[in-house]
Amino acid sequence: MQEFKNFLSEEDGMGVVEVILIIVILISLALIFKEQITELVEKILQKITKQAGKVYK
Numbered sequence: 001m002q003e004f005k006n007f008l009s010e011e012d013g014m015g016v017v018e019v020i021l022i023i024v025i026l027i028s029l030a031l032i033f034k035e036q037i038t039e040l041v042e043k044i045l046q047k048i049t050k051q052a053g054k055v056y057k
Contacts, residue, residue, distance in 0.1 A: 030037065
């Protein structure tokens, strides 16, 4: 029983607050660099489309 109480009071690992902060930071970075990310993804998809045409020919 004492081991179970120790397990419940253990504070190792990430807490909810830390996870929420990481999510907020990632979302804000995505919003800040939205245009650059969009351009990068479009260029990558264009290259994939061009090279996929070579495979089918």
